[in-house]
Amino acid sequence: MRKRYIPDLVKQMADCEANYLRLMRLMPDIEECNEREFEVHWQQQQSTVRLQIEERFKYTTTVVVSQSFDHSWLEVPSLVVRIYHDARAAEVICMKSRRQLRGVYSYPNTQMHQRDEKAQLNQYLGEWLSHCLTHGHEAEPVF
Template structure:
């Protein structure tokens, strides 16, 4: 008998907390700024990563995280990320082109989602944000001292 998938909630929450901290480092002025653009180069390929505020509320902020590059053969997904300021967590709630994700999917399924699709997207977001922190250059400074 096949074992039922059980999500690792501790790891998922740790990923969400780390993603929140990464976003806050990339956008320290998140309450005043609606967008931040980073140029990232890797293996002589240039990409642009855009963090764009979609919604701002007292306890949450919704951010569109998108990437564009010269290579059109593979388009990176645009992620809608919800930041929960009271919990200091940020999670991928959906892709720009798709609806919300469930925490667990039966497998196989008609949409070909992995059992842990949401956990994988949050991990992917973390890797992307870490890459921006390590290799990215902001198109303009985070703070203006004028």
Template sequence: MRRKYVPDLTRQMSICEANYARVNKLMPDLEHQDAREFSISSQEQQSAVRIEVMERFTYTTTLRVSQSSAATPWLDAPTLLVRLYHDAGMAEVIHTERRQFSGAYSYPNHQMFQPDEKAQLNHYLGEWLSHCLRYGQHHEPIYLAYPAS
């Protein structure tokens, strides 16, 4: 007999809380900033991760998180729509450019979705944000102040 998949809600919540903290470190001025881009360079390739505010409400903000890379134009990284829940302090992937996700899927299913796809995407988002925190370079304009003459 096949066991039904039961999401680990405690683990899911901790991943979403950690992702919320990561987003706030990357965009500490989130309520005023509409977008931020990070360059990530390695010996093999250069890529950019862009975090863009799509909508703002009192208790939620929706972000689009995307990556572009010149090294692999044939393989697009997924664009994630992430909902920030400010009252709960959580960030959750709600949609990709391809489809919206349910919390769990029965398995096997007609579309062959994995039972824990949403959990995998939230974990992937955490890895992406952590990589930006560790290796990302944000280039802000520099304003020089000249002494009054």
């Protein structure tokens, strides 16, 4: 019998807080800037990462984080991230399909989501943003 999945809320909140700090380093002028684009170079590979503000409210900002490669055959990730300025946290709310993610999925399910899909995407976002901070280049420095 499978053990019931219980989300690790402390780890998930820590991931969201770290993602907030990473996004603020990549877009320190988030209140005035609507888009930031930069190149990421790593092992002779090059891609363009775009942070595009989709909506702004008093306490939240929604940003679409996307990446494009020179290869048109490669499906690129695109994440919709909600930034909570009062809580200093940023979490993935959905992928480009625009279907909001649940915190926990039963498994198996018809969409074949992982039980902890939202937690995995928040962790992935953190790794992606860290990679951008380490290997990203922009015409004008913003860090």
